[in-house]
Amino acid sequence: MNEPTPKPAPLPATARQPLSTGSEWTFELLERYDREIARVAAHYGLDTYPNQIEVISSEQMIDAYSSVGMPVGYHHWSFGKQFMTTQKSYKRGQMGLAYEIVINSNPCIAYLMEENTMTMQALVIAHASYGHNSFFKGNYLFRTWTDAEGILDYLVFARNYVAECEERHGEQAVEEILDSCHALMNHGVDRYKRPARLSMAKEQARQMEREAYLQSQVNDLWRTLPARQTAERERQTTRFPAEPQENLLYFIEKHAPRLEPWQREIVRIVRKIAQYFYPQRQTQVMNEGWATFWHYTLLNHLYEEGRLTDGFMLEFLQSHTNVVYQPPFHSRAYGGINPYALGFAMFQDLRRICERPTDEDRRWFPQLAGGDWVKTLDFAMRNFKDESFIAQYLSPRLIRELKLFAVIDDDHDDKLEIAAIHDDAGYRTVRQMLAEQYNLGQREPNIQVYDVDVYGDRTLTLRHFMHNRRPLGDSTEEMLRHIARLWGYDVRLESVDANGTMQAAYEVQV
Amino acid sequence: MSQLIDRRLSGKNRSAVNRQRFLRRYKGQIRKAVAEAVSGRKVSDLERGEKISIPSKDLEEPVFHHGPGGRRQIVHPGNKEFVGGDRVDRPEGGGGGRGGGASQDGEGMDDFVFELSKEEFMDFFFQDLALPDLVKKQLAAVPEVKKTRAGFVSQGNPANLHVVRSMKQAIGRRLAMAAGPREALREAEEALETLIAEGHGESAEAEALREEIATLKARIAAVPFIDTWDLRYANRVDQPTPSSQAVMFCLMDVSGSMNEERKDIAKRFFMLLYLFLTRSYERIEVVFIRHHTVAMEVDEEDFFTSRETGGTVVSSALELMNEIARERYPSQAWNLYVAQASDGDNWEDDSPRCADLLLHDILPLVQYYAYVEIKAEEPQSLWHQYEAVAARNKRFAMRRILDVADIYPVFRELFAKKSTA
Numbered sequence: 001m002n003e004p005t006p007k008p009a010p011l012p013a014t015a016r017q018p019l020s021t022g023s024e025w026t027f028e029l030l031e032r033y034d035r036e037i038a039r040v041a042a043h044y045g046l047d048t049y050p051n052q053i054e055v056i057s058s059e060q061m062i063d064a065y066s067s068v069g070m071p072v073g074y075h076h077w078s079f080g081k082q083f084m085t086t087q088k089s090y091k092r093g094q095m096g097l098a099y100e101i102v103i104n105s106n107p108c109i110a111y112l113m114e115e116n117t118m119t120m121q122a123l124v125i126a127h128a129s130y131g132h133n134s135f136f137k138g139n140y141l142f143r144t145w146t147d148a149e150g151i152l153d154y155l156v157f158a159r160n161y162v163a164e165c166e167e168r169h170g171e172q173a174v175e176e177i178l179d180s181c182h183a184l185m186n187h188g189v190d191r192y193k194r195p196a197r198l199s200m201a202k203e204q205a206r207q208m209e210r211e212a213y214l215q216s217q218v219n220d221l222w223r224t225l226p227a228r229q230t231a232e233r234e235r236q237t238t239r240f241p242a243e244p245q246e247n248l249l250y251f252i253e254k255h256a257p258r259l260e261p262w263q264r265e266i267v268r269i270v271r272k273i274a275q276y277f278y279p280q281r282q283t284q285v286m287n288e289g290w291a292t293f294w295h296y297t298l299l300n301h302l303y304e305e306g307r308l309t310d311g312f313m314l315e316f317l318q319s320h321t322n323v324v325y326q327p328p329f330h331s332r333a334y335g336g337i338n339p340y341a342l343g344f345a346m347f348q349d350l351r352r353i354c355e356r357p358t359d360e361d362r363r364w365f366p367q368l369a370g371g372d373w374v375k376t377l378d379f380a381m382r383n384f385k386d387e388s389f390i391a392q393y394l395s396p397r398l399i400r401e402l403k404l405f406a407v408i409d410d411d412h413d414d415k416l417e418i419a420a421i422h423d424d425a426g427y428r429t430v431r432q433m434l435a436e437q438y439n440l441g442q443r444e445p446n447i448q449v450y451d452v453d454v455y456g457d458r459t460l461t462l463r464h465f466m467h468n469r470r471p472l473g474d475s476t477e478e479m480l481r482h483i484a485r486l487w488g489y490d491v492r493l494e495s496v497d498a499n500g501t502m503q504a505a506y507e508v509q510v
Numbered sequence: 511m512s513q514l515i516d517r518r519l520s521g522k523n524r525s526a527v528n529r530q531r532f533l534r535r536y537k538g539q540i541r542k543a544v545a546e547a548v549s550g551r552k553v554s555d556l557e558r559g560e561k562i563s564i565p566s567k568d569l570e571e572p573v574f575h576h577g578p579g580g581r582r583q584i585v586h587p588g589n590k591e592f593v594g595g596d597r598v599d600r601p602e603g604g605g606g607g608r609g610g611g612a613s614q615d616g617e618g619m620d621d622f623v624f625e626l627s628k629e630e631f632m633d634f635f636f637q638d639l640a641l642p643d644l645v646k647k648q649l650a651a652v653p654e655v656k657k658t659r660a661g662f663v664s665q666g667n668p669a670n671l672h673v674v675r676s677m678k679q680a681i682g683r684r685l686a687m688a689a690g691p692r693e694a695l696r697e698a699e700e701a702l703e704t705l706i707a708e709g710h711g712e713s714a715e716a717e718a719l720r721e722e723i724a725t726l727k728a729r730i731a732a733v734p735f736i737d738t739w740d741l742r743y744a745n746r747v748d749q750p751t752p753s754s755q756a757v758m759f760c761l762m763d764v765s766g767s768m769n770e771e772r773k774d775i776a777k778r779f780f781m782l783l784y785l786f787l788t789r790s791y792e793r794i795e796v797v798f799i800r801h802h803t804v805a806m807e808v809d810e811e812d813f814f815t816s817r818e819t820g821g822t823v824v825s826s827a828l829e830l831m832n833e834i835a836r837e838r839y840p841s842q843a844w845n846l847y848v849a850q851a852s853d854g855d856n857w858e859d860d861s862p863r864c865a866d867l868l869l870h871d872i873l874p875l876v877q878y879y880a881y882v883e884i885k886a887e888e889p890q891s892l893w894h895q896y897e898a899v900a901a902r903n904k905r906f907a908m909r910r911i912l913d914v915a916d917i918y919p920v921f922r923e924l925f926a927k928k929s930t931a
Contacts, residue, residue, distance in 0.1 A: 034514070060524070075531060402588075403588050467580075469579070473574075
């Protein structure tokens with residue numbers, strides 16, 4: 001595939017040799033479909049981990065859903081809650097369970113539900129086992145942040161460790177720590193530092209070392225020797241930590257004075273898992289868009305080869321269009337931008353820009369127009385996250401198609417302002433604002449560890465650096481109680497605006 | 511290169527532990543919901559699951575998030591009429607389709623609804639009543655079955671082989687099968703004897719007879735001593751142990767002083783007795799009698815909802831109960847249980863009459879009589895009279911209760927009997 005191919009005309013009906021005609025699936029059929037899809041995927045140069053496709057029942061699917069797709073997880077009530085919610089909406093028929101359980105591991109595990117028709121199974125195979133799989137293997141965030149080889153072992157380690165702690169220290173105590181850690185999960189990731197690789201054996205050996213070592217290290221905060229005069233001077237000049245820390249869980253793991261070694265390890269486990277899922281949160285649009293683009297492309301390719309029946313295609317297209325439907329903002333069904341819709345539209349549009357560029361495209365994307373679409377898409381998939389992907393590739397034509405518009409909601413203003421719409425003056429603003437919207441750093445409050453009163457009462461001071469004067473929500477007090485539980489001493493939180501003046505302060509005492 | 515794995519049979523119910531943890535964590539709210547559910551149920555309708563709902567606000571897992579205010583920019587699809595620079599009013603409620611941020615922060619206030627299984631429901635119900643574990647186990651268990659003899663069958667396992675029966679069968683068969691030849695043998699022997707007596711002992715005729723006799727004897731000897739169809743096996747069938755019938759009388763005072771709360775406690779009291787009875791009896795009828803100055807038999811609906819004003823004459827209910835029992839539930843055929851709930855008020859002169867009725871007419875008929883005085887301030891004349899009754903009769907139990915947890919002790923005797931039995 002080195003040059004854009006015009007679509008071959010569908011073969012006459014007599015030449016068709018469909019893989020199957022009914023809607024029932026069998027293991028032989030699954031294998032045949034998988035082989036065919038793999039062949040086409042290879043033809044388009046999709047590079048994937050080996051696939052492990054598991055057929056499961058709907059109940060198992062709900063199980064998998066409720067543990068965020070982790071095939072093994074430690075026990076926690078919140079997973080039980082998730083399970084009940086999912087089960088309820090599934091029973092009521094509000095939700096199909098067809099898509100989207102695929103685990104970023106090597107081999108890449110995808111689940112098929114036994115109730116589905118052959119069409120849906122093929123769709124899921126194409127979507128998960130080739131779409132998501134190649135994204136996991138190729139995208140730079142996943143390559144840097146996650147270790148597909150080690151994750152399953154690590155999850156097993158985590159599960160066993162938590163179970164062991166429950167035995168030794170009681171379920172209640174473990175649950176409390178987990179509750180607090182889960183609350184801080186979004187603030188337990190390194191955004192800038194690179195992670196080390198995990199593996200089960202290494203992890204276990206290191207855990208023992210850490211336990212002993214850490215306990216001897218936190219003692220700086222514990223120093224009870226009478227303060228010397230130098231300390232007084234030191235106090236005025238040095239702050240601890242020397243620089244603000246963005247990773248709250250990491251800071252707590254390393255420096256909380258009153259945590260037991262096993263509690264530190266649990267903080268670490270939650271932090272590691274949060275870090276593992278961090279790339280998924282940053283690449284929702286791209287990841288889903290990529291997988292949707294490829295199931296659409298792969299199955300259409302097979303259809304053009306005459307390997308799929310018309311009935312298959314109708315069923316496939318129906319569920320495909322459901323997935324990529326974007327309700328307009330005034331619709332009751334509207335709940336924000338559908339990542340499947342936006343991602344799919346962008347990849348389709350990118351292919352169009354390569355294959356059939358207009359003058360506008362040549363102006364906006366001179367380097368892409370008329371290029372090799374397979375290479376272009378591959379490059380885009382590998383080197384971007386949602387924020388940069390949109391900033392780079394959202395085309396004016398797509399802005400027009402989706403009729404995107406940007407609203408500014410300012411509490412100093414009694415009206416909303418429409419900042420930009422899909423016109424010449426607005427394209428760049430809309431694109432830039434949409435990209436901003438996918439910047440996790442902007443979506444979540446920016447809270448950092450600012451100071452610890454090392455020589456005094458050990459109060460932990462956090463700083464919320466306000467973005468666009470946005471204040472914190474009503475959960476803040478409760479969040480501070482969680483942090484205080486981990487820290488063991490008083491916790492303060494200050495909201496600071498762009499000029500460095502404090503706008504609000506919260507405090508929780510132990 | 512892909513690997514296909516059929517996992518359908520493995521790892522079912524992986525979330526069971528997490529579910530249990532969830533229930534444990536929210537047991538306070540669930541208990542409240544169960545209590546509400548109980549008040550909406552019939553006395554005889556305890557053993558099924560229940561849909562429980564908890565305000566989802568209570569179960570939120572907090573994270574740091576932005577509150578309303580400040581300046582935010584949101585991109586939406588589906589523009590219809592806006593042009594750049596337009597200024598529009600904020601949509602009502604700040605949420606809706608427009609405020610993407612607001613709908614993220616605001617959260618739906620829907621209740622979190624889920625199903626409790628029958629076991630879980632019963633568990634919560636029992637927890638409220640503070641039942642001892644042993645009793646819980648008794649109540650929650652399926653009725654026990656006992657193996658009882660049920661005659662003999664021709665097929666079964668060797669261990670159940672009934673030797674005497676089988677031999678009897680064999681004798682009968684041997685007799686029947688040998689009957690023809692024996693008759694012929696007797697005739698032949700008689701004929702031979704006649705021939706010998708007549709002196710023709712050596713004749714060809716006699717020879718023939720001798721031969722026939724030999725054949726017949728061989729035939730008789732060939733009848734097998736025991737054969738497979740002689741075998742009989744003892745037959746045992748499962749029979750549920752509770753095999754008789756009971757009637758439960760619920761007596762309640764509905765005078766003005768019995769408010770909703772008291773009635774609710776009374777209902778639990780009746781339910782618990784009912785539950786106990788279902789374990790011990792196959793068939794249970796429930797008779798509801800309410801009274802103020804006069805007693806009346808009513809259906810369950812009326813029993814718990816209606817409210818009358820006026821004085822209280824307890825003996826009226828006892829008389830009616832006695833009458834119904836004698837008319838419809840003769841004590842030879844029925845086990846009678848009575849549960850009486852009241853707030854202790856009674857017309858002063860009536861109390862001695864009640865004690866009298868109980869001792870002489872009612873207690874001799876019934877298996878157990880449980881009386882609860884719900885949230886009474888001071889023991890009144892009825893209580894003192896009943897105390898005298900309780901001292902004289904073991905089948906009478908009484909208790910003053912303030913809370914549902916106090917109910918169980920009234921039945922202590924009853925359950926103790928059951929567990930030693």
